[in-house]
Amino acid sequence: MATTAGHAPVEQHSGPEQKPHMNASLMAMLLFIGSEIMLFASLFTAYFFIRYGVANETWPPLKQDGEPFELPVILTGVNTLILISSSFTLWWGEKRLAAGDNKGLIRGLWVTILMGGTFLLIQLNEYAHLGFTPQDRAFSGAFYTLTGFHGAHVLVGLIVLSLCLRRAYKNDFSHAYHTPLTAGSYYWHFVDIVWVLLFFLVYVI
Amino acid sequence: MATHAPAPAHAPGGGHGGHTHHEDPRPVSYWWIRAAYGTVAGVLFAFLLTFLLRALFGFEPLWDGGVYGGVAGLIGAIGFLWGIGCFDYWLGWAKGADISEEDHSFHGVSNWKQYFRVNTDHKVIGIQYLGMTLFFMLWGGLMALLIRTELAAPGQQIADGQTYNGFLSMHATLMIFVFAVPVFGGIANYVLPIMLGAKDMAFPRLNALSFWFLPVAGFMFLASMFTGMFGAAWTAYPPLASQGTMGQTLFELGVQFAGASSIATAINFLATIITMRAPGMTIWRMPILAWATGVTSVLAVFATPFIAGSQFLTMFDRIMGTNFFVPDQGGDVIMYQHIFWFYSHPAVYIMLLPGFGIISEVIATFARKPLFGYRAMAFSMVAIAVLGFGVWAHHMFVSGMAAWLRVPMMITTIIIAVPTGVKMWSWLATLWQGRIHIKTPMLWALGFLFTFLMGGLSGVFLGIVPADIQMSDTYFVTAHLHYVLYGGSVYTIFAGLYYWFPKMTGKMYNEKLGQWHFWLTFIGTQLTFFPMHWQGLQGMPRRVADYDPRFETVNSIETVGSYMLGIATIIFFYNIVTSWKSGPKAPWNPWRGKTLEWMVSSPPPLFNFDAVPQVVGGPYQYGIPDARHAVVFAPEEFGGELKEDTRYPVMVVANETLTSQTLIDEIRSRNADGLWSFQFIVPVGDGDRAISERRLATTLAILAEAGVSATGRVADGDVVAVATEAAKEIQPHELVIATLPLAVSQWMRSDSVDKVRKATGVALSHVVVPANDARALTGTSALPLVMVVATEAVGAEALATAVRTRADAEPARFTVVAPLDLPEPRWGAEANERRRAAGEAMTATINALVNTGVAVDGEVMDDAPSVALPLAIDAYTPSVIIIAGINGEAAALADAAHAAAGDTPVETVNLGAAAGA
The missing domain is CATH 3.40.50.620 (HUPs)
Incomplete structure (x- = not known):
């Protein structure tokens, strides 16, 4: 193929304009999220190896003191609903911005951030009352690693959304320009979806 | 040393296509002092934080060097990155400071010191990458020489077992994580945006951050020499890695930084390739290096998180006391190997595919032929990458993993030989009947073909389960991986470095020293690694400081080979340093390459192109005289497209x-x-x-x-x-x-x-x-061909003079035809004698003419004019026929010529009588 195209016609104008093929920033965010998905995949791999290893004995596995690990499914279920809802409030804020309503965006971001913060606080409270530490058996290490990594991601998401909120107060976003906001919301949705998976795979089944 | 003088390509002192350039006024020392403060502050903060947390949660004992060191390494590194200035722009954005996307004050360098600060220019970052990675290569190479010195004879020479483990772990870690993986990032950083017709990478500041992760990673590895070197090899399998010193923690942290660098660069490359291509640069017109970098980047983005995960887990086991790899607490050590190899096998392709891209560029350029099978080359790389995700467990055939996984992994492993073979044959087919120019880059490319082929073949051995069970952890594996990585990474890196050295520095390297470097390395490689195949089959285990005395001879030969490699490396560094300082100036395009980086100056101007170029054809149209890959435009003040007078x-x-x-x-x-x-x-x-x-x-x-x-x-x-x-x-x-x-x-x-x-x-x-x-008569010339018909006049000075006069009047090429009317029998003595005489006379005439600058050839024909001329006119299709006769024979010749000439004009020149030979 390389040999055939000899003289493609050159359009006559003074230097072509370089048109962006797509938004590079959003694409980079999607690739980064792909990378993050693989990070969680590696941690889930570890979790399943450990789970498979102990499942031959009993499930849920036993702590070092001989009691089974127990996870607060109901409370965390409620917490899961809070986090899922925060995705929708963020989406609503973006819709308001698209309609030209910057105030609406600010409201949406505030609600989202508060819900995310609530989620984190409930998680920390859960850690305090679980009754086992990461140094217990391998299962507890996997549990804390997965939820801890996710918590760190929620924190990063909250920081990103806070920065967006600050920008929103300065009226920096508009119908035409909202790339940082969109990138942040991709990240937030990703954090939520990972949590749903985590909740299902670690708490429920 | 030459620098990237921010000189525009087209107009000295002119504009830069819309960019204004003011260099940041703060000196390099400012940033380093800030970095030192940042590091110290980070370390102190880490100690305080760790102390408070341990006190708060009642950890005993309060002091644990490994824990404090690990946290201090992480936060200190972040402090360093802040101090050196990687985050300034983003922090400014977050603070709402007055910042501009068009701020180019960290772009380009005006003296060599500027290479030691944060820079957003992809060309500077490329050089920084190359300098940094080559520095780590020196350290890694030094470790290799220490290994070989220890192994020169059985028994202990210079190091005990633990130190030896440190040498080999450090060697592999430096070579893989901070040399072979990122060095391609350096080369691609420099040339890829130019190849695509872009002014920079998609995210220049992220690019700078990616680079500065590297010294953090590398110096963490090196710092472990002071804390007790990590000795669990680069694979760092637990439970071995769960023991060990503080150095092991530094290894785990360093890998995180190297991995982050790799991911960030990969995202940057993908964004650049997808969104920054010049108009007309369709994906099928991209140079193969762009394909290779893109595919590699996909691998890096999606595979690297797995090594991050594996190192997080071992680090948590080490410093937090988790039990991921403690079997009696429900942990699983095989799990580490699965996660680790899920990255580290694709990592092999991260270290090879960019090299494949470089080799494709070099071979096409130096064979002066279009790259054979361009699309097959591109697709085979995609196939290698996809298959590369499905072969990880072939490193674990003897690890005790699930037995059913062996055969599927063996099959996928062997299938990878198919796309690799496609590439191998395509390179060979590109060389086939090419006009091969043996310059240093081409030598490395040819050395690559041989060495990598050897590695590929032993790889097929190792991919087969029963053979692998026999050869696992023997020197056969060492031989295989060094053939693959020496051939696929080191040779391709050197090919690329020599190939683009004129472009990067604006200077030519010393060709003779380059060739010495190649031959010493090539012979050294074979000498060092070839005997290892035999050693391995005989059962010598790898990664052990001592060996059975029967292996002494081969081991000492290998040590000699490795010293040759060391000497070759010294030659290489001497060559690049002296050439960069005082080598002859390089032209824009010393290799007559076709891709876009050769259409800008050496080194390229600050923003690569003054106006966005227009791509109009494929990148490898060698041998097609007027084929164009791209049109480069002049800046607007020159009126856009380059005109005759610009x-x-x-x-x-x-x-x-x-x-x-x-x-x-x-x-x-x-x-x-x-x-x-x-x-x-x-x-x-x-x-x-x-x-x-x-x-x-x-x-x-x-x-x-x-x-x-x-x-x-x-x-x-x-x-x-x-x-x-x-x-x-x-x-x-x-x-x-x-x-x-x-x-x-x-x-x-x-x-x-x-x-x-x-x-x-x-x-x-x-x-x-x-x-x-x-x-010779210029073959493809479009000049008119003048046929001179003469018999007796051939050899006469008058004929030569007449032709010269004609040539001076109007440029033309000439062919002198002498039809001989030979006596019967034509094989008789008389005919032969006349033939011989006519030939001599013709030679004399042609020499006389060629020596005086006339393009001419000639032919003595065996027939009478009436028979010979129609044949000659038919064969030469001249635009004019001149009959040159002496002694009145012209008339007879002219008659014959007129009869045969058809529309071709016939002129007659009478050279007179007395002009005999």
């Missing part, structure tokens, strides 16, 4: 070789860049001025016919004096000197080419023209 002058110096096909092809191929106008300077020396005039007229006519804008003049005097004088007046971008080969060239014997190079200080290309080409 073209840059190239000065061509030649005399004897002026009319050769080689030189004319060279000029035509340069002309296809659309950048140049050509000024011929013909130094007469002690020759005849008229001859030079005649050659120049012929050449200019041929070039004009081919649409090349060229002028020229003949100048009296010695070549060095004439060229120096003319260069002052013309101010050319490049000098092209064409000479005959060394043995027969007067200019070469008096060392004129080097003298001109030194006297002018202009980038110079030397074209060597084979002696027979310089004398």
